[in-house]
Amino acid sequence: MEFRLDDKLVVAISSRALFDLEDGHRVFSEQGVDAYCRYQMIHENEILEPGVAFGLVRKLLALNPSDENRQLVEVVLISRNSADTGLRIFNSISHYGLKITRAAFSGGASPFSYIAPFSADLFLSADPRDVRNALDTGIAAATIMPSRIDSNIEDQLRIAFDGDAVLFADDSERVFQNQGLAAFAESEKEAAATPMLGGPFRNFLAVVHQLQTDWPQEEAPIRTALFTARSAPAHERVIRTLRAWDIRIDEAVFLGGLDKGAFLETFGADIYFDDQRAHCESARQYVPTGHVPHGVTNDS
Numbered sequence: 001m002e003f004r005l006d007d008k009l010v011v012a013i014s015s016r017a018l019f020d021l022e023d024g025h026r027v028f029s030e031q032g033v034d035a036y037c038r039y040q041m042i043h044e045n046e047i048l049e050p051g052v053a054f055g056l057v058r059k060l061l062a063l064n065p066s067d068e069n070r071q072l073v074e075v076v077l078i079s080r081n082s083a084d085t086g087l088r089i090f091n092s093i094s095h096y097g098l099k100i101t102r103a104a105f106s107g108g109a110s111p112f113s114y115i116a117p118f119s120a121d122l123f124l125s126a127d128p129r130d131v132r133n134a135l136d137t138g139i140a141a142a143t144i145m146p147s148r149i150d151s152n153i154e155d156q157l158r159i160a161f162d163g164d165a166v167l168f169a170d171d172s173e174r175v176f177q178n179q180g181l182a183a184f185a186e187s188e189k190e191a192a193a194t195p196m197l198g199g200p201f202r203n204f205l206a207v208v209h210q211l212q213t214d215w216p217q218e219e220a221p222i223r224t225a226l227f228t229a230r231s232a233p234a235h236e237r238v239i240r241t242l243r244a245w246d247i248r249i250d251e252a253v254f255l256g257g258l259d260k261g262a263f264l265e266t267f268g269a270d271i272y273f274d275d276q277r278a279h280c281e282s283a284r285q286y287v288p289t290g291h292v293p294h295g296v297t298n299d300s
Helices: 022-031 033-042 054-062 083-095 128-136 171-179 181-190 202-212 235-245 261-267 277-283
Strands: 009-014 073-079 102-105 122-125 140-144 157-161 222-228 251-254 271-274 289-291
Touching (some): 054 157, 073 083, 128 140, 222 261, 235 251, 261 277, 277 289
Parallel strands (some): 009 073, 073 102, 122 140, 157 222, 157 271, 222 251
């Protein structure tokens, strides 16, 4: 029987996003590869503490029904560790009861080239270089930032997105950056009926939306939200774009430049994706946060 992953939501995640590996990473940075290998092998029976994306992964895997022949979500481990040093990671996966069975250990090389063969819809990593490489190949990806974790203890999975340069292309953001707020507002008002192009997370949102349709809307175990700095009249184009894409987003908050952190905490996001570092710095104080290094704000 041939196994396939392209009919599921597939999330590829690095070991440093899933678990707290900062002690080992410090050994690697300060003492080198050999010392790191010795450290992990000595401690391989010590269970790692959950990392920033642990709660997200736990809730993703909980979406799978008990019938293992009909899995909805697959989580794949992508790691720079070797198989030897990765043993501690799999011991921790087993300890927490996470049903992660597929992995690629690249032995120090960049593992991002394995993401596409695994048919990943999303890649989460603590390494911004691997994230940029994934984005360049058209895969939704984010750098997991040191963040507050376990902010949402409810069973429902809650995913929050920024708009421009994340769900949508950065064309409108370029107008704002180059010409200012007044020109941006006027441009969006004139283009209100013209759907925006998709950004790096459009396809991921579409897959999540398709997954939501397995349940009645009021019973769905996944809830999505848009948190954008836009305000009226720039709101209309957002609504019409999602309508044109035939994609449901459960909540939309138009903040008009207000800080996003407290609003994300109110929503109870298990993960929030934003292209602007300033917004990520605020958000990570409240919820698990992924920086999307895409668009005009990240051109440098």
